[in-house]
Structures are given as C-alpha cells and as structure tokens.
Amino acid sequence: MAATIKEIAAKAHVSIATVSRVINKDPRVTKETRTQILKIAKKLDYRPNILARSFAQKKSNLIGLILPEISDEYFTEIIKGVDEIAFSQNFYTIVASSHKYKSLEDEVITFIKNGLISGLILLASNLDDKLVSILSKSHLPVVLINSNNKIKKFDRIAIDDYQGAFSVTSYLIKEKGCKYISHITGPVENDDAILRRKGFTDACKKFKVKFTVEEGDFSREAGFNACKKILRLPQHPQAIFAANDMMAIGCYDYVKKINLQIPNDIKIVGFDDVFVSQYLNPPLTTVKVNIEEVGKRAAELLLKKIQSNNGVESSVLNIPTELIIRESC
Structure with missing residues (x-):
C-alpha cells in the first residue's frame, strides 16, 4: 500500500500540514525540515494523489491530450514530447483516443465537464x-x-505539409527522372492530407508530368490496398508517394508480395519519418517531421497559456519539414 502524508508526518515528527506544505512547495518551511521530509518521503516511496491534490487546491496540474489513436508510432512520439515538457513543469498528462475522430466530441466534453484538467491539447484535422x-x-x-489556417481562436501547431509534399515530388521528378507518379492520399477531409495532396499535384503540374491519385486513410492496410490498385x-x-510512412509500409508489403523490387521496379516515398522508416529494406525516402518536437512545442504553448490565466494572444507555430533521402527511390 502507498505511503500517506500522515505516515510521513509521524516519521518526521511534524504536523500533516507541514508535510503538505513541503509537497506543495510552500516556502514557509525551513530548509532543514524540508530536506528531512523529502528524504522520508523518498524512503517510503511516497506518491502524491494527483486528483485529490487538484480538488484540495482548486486548481489542477493535469493537462489533457486527445489523439485520433494512440497505437500508431506517430502519436506515441507526440505523447512523448508533450509529457516531457509537462513533467518538467510539474504537470501530468492524461491521454485519450478519439478513435479516429469517431468519439472526438464526446472526449472533449468529458474532459471539460470533469473539471480535472487545466488545459487541453487536441490533434484534430477537421474541427466543425x-x-x-x-x-x-x-x-x-x-x-x-x-x-x-482558418481556425483563429486557438493556439495552433502547424506542420508545413504543402512544402514537404512539393519537395519530395520535385525530387522524384528532377533528380530521379520520374515522368509518371501516383499519390496515395490520407482521408479526404483531413487538413494535412489535403495540403500534402496539393503539394504533390502542384509539383506534377509545374513540371508537366503524368499523375494519378488514389484515396487512403493513413493506415498500413490502406497503403497495401491502394498500391495493389496502382500496380494493376x-x-x-x-x-x-504515400501521404504518410504507414501507408508507404503497406506499399512495401504489397510490392514484396508480388515479387517486385524497390526501387528498381517501383520507387516509393513517404511522409513523417517515423522511427522504423530507416530500418525498412530498403530504407524509406521520406519527408521528416520532428514529431516529438511537435508535442514539445504544443505543451510549451499550452503551459504558457495556463500560467498566464489564458491571457496570452493566440499564436501559430509552424514546424518545418526536411527531405530525407534514402534508398527506396
């Protein structure tokens, strides 16, 4: 059973109120007493009850993070970035999934109504x-x-999807001599997918090359199925050009199933540069998004808002992309 502040107080021969002040970083405790209490708390492996503390103080050191899903490597990197910054400032992160936006509204309402969080980070492509x-x-x-960029009311972290897609498509045309390229999109209403598709089509039109577009949904399975259609x-x-690395991996799956060679028979490129991309066979050429950095910057913006009592003007922070050239094209 976890130690309580009552047990710490008894061991330190001080009042429960004094232990509480130390835990809450109240300056009205001598250095000697503070050191003694913290030493005992560590020895007893004391862990504060975050929820009880929030209710008692009538303020919360919890922030909410809602993602479309939490199993994908892209989203786990965002969680890692958010949590690192939050924890460094004595905040804790509650993570929830909107199950690919199916329960987005319900999750938002739940976070708001329970009153436990001080702020919310939300990854949602199309807010109604x-x-x-x-x-x-x-x-x-x-x-x-x-x-x-039509959403003006809230602070926003934006990835330069358009330029990233334009760059990788231009590379295929100018450096690899491609005259005919297919693009597998993300979901049709997804803002990131829309910008990546536009970057792709604009590059193809600029350099006057033939192109086709196949709809996907950012999943590995969608990449497999779209690649099957394209190669038939x-x-x-x-x-x-797959609009994310997971769909590019799905393309790898199908290409290998039909015994074609990458890049000799078909060149494949992706977007995101998830960790596994560099270890594929062959390693995937892709557009790098520093995903963990996205999470860190989002947490920094949110904590700034919280600490200023929401009095800071809304801002947009643009995260640049980088073309990572490997052996898949």
Whole structure:
C-alpha cells in the first residue's frame, strides 16, 4: 500500500500540514525540515494523489491530450514530447483516443465537464463549428495540432505539409527522372492530407508530368490496398508517394508480395519519418517531421497559456519539414 502524508508526518515528527506544505512547495518551511521530509518521503516511496491534490487546491496540474489513436508510432512520439515538457513543469498528462475522430466530441466534453484538467491539447484535422463553439465556451486553454489556417481562436501547431509534399515530388521528378507518379492520399477531409495532396499535384503540374491519385486513410492496410490498385493499372507509375510512412509500409508489403523490387521496379516515398522508416529494406525516402518536437512545442504553448490565466494572444507555430533521402527511390 502507498505511503500517506500522515505516515510521513509521524516519521518526521511534524504536523500533516507541514508535510503538505513541503509537497506543495510552500516556502514557509525551513530548509532543514524540508530536506528531512523529502528524504522520508523518498524512503517510503511516497506518491502524491494527483486528483485529490487538484480538488484540495482548486486548481489542477493535469493537462489533457486527445489523439485520433494512440497505437500508431506517430502519436506515441507526440505523447512523448508533450509529457516531457509537462513533467518538467510539474504537470501530468492524461491521454485519450478519439478513435479516429469517431468519439472526438464526446472526449472533449468529458474532459471539460470533469473539471480535472487545466488545459487541453487536441490533434484534430477537421474541427466543425459545434466543436469550436464547445471549446470556446469552456474558457479552457486549448492548443491544436492542426494545419487548418482558418481556425483563429486557438493556439495552433502547424506542420508545413504543402512544402514537404512539393519537395519530395520535385525530387522524384528532377533528380530521379520520374515522368509518371501516383499519390496515395490520407482521408479526404483531413487538413494535412489535403495540403500534402496539393503539394504533390502542384509539383506534377509545374513540371508537366503524368499523375494519378488514389484515396487512403493513413493506415498500413490502406497503403497495401491502394498500391495493389496502382500496380494493376495497364501502365503503372514509376513512383508512389504515400501521404504518410504507414501507408508507404503497406506499399512495401504489397510490392514484396508480388515479387517486385524497390526501387528498381517501383520507387516509393513517404511522409513523417517515423522511427522504423530507416530500418525498412530498403530504407524509406521520406519527408521528416520532428514529431516529438511537435508535442514539445504544443505543451510549451499550452503551459504558457495556463500560467498566464489564458491571457496570452493566440499564436501559430509552424514546424518545418526536411527531405530525407534514402534508398527506396
């Protein structure tokens, strides 16, 4: 059973109130007493009850993080970045999944109504007016990880999706001589997917090369199925640009199933540079997004809002991308 502040107080021969002051970093305790209490707390492996503390202080050191899902490597890197910054400032992170946006509104309302969090980070590609209204009326500090520049009410972390897609497509055309390229998109209403598709099509039009577009949903399975359709075309392209690395991995799966060689028979590129991309066979050429950095910057913006009582003007922080050239094209 976990130690309590009552047990620490008894061991240190001080009042429960004094132990509470030390735990809450109240300066009205002598250095000697503070050191003694912290030493005993460590020995007893004391862990504060975060929820009880929040209720007692009528303020919370919890922040919420809602992601489309939490199993994908992309999202675990965001969690890592958010948690590192939050923990460094004595905040804890509660993570929830919107199950690919199916329960997004319910998750947001639950976080707001339970009153446990001081602020919320939300990765949501397409916020509707109803959800924007719910967030606005809550007066809760909110940071969005979202590339939609039409949303002005909240702080926002935006990835330069357009330029990243334009760069990798231009590389395939100018450096690799591709005259025909297929693109596997993310979900049609996803803001990141829309910008990546536009970057791709603009580059193809600029350099006057043939292109086709196949719809995906950012999943490995979608990449596999889209690649199957593309490679069954009467004339298949020289390269496939998948709108994220997971779909690119799905392309690898299908290409290997039908015994083609990457990049000799088909070139494949992705977007995100998830950790596993460098260890694929062959290693994947992709557009690097410093995903952990996205989480860190989102947490920093949110904590700044919380500590200023939401009095800081909303801002947008753009995260640049970088072309990572490997052996898949």
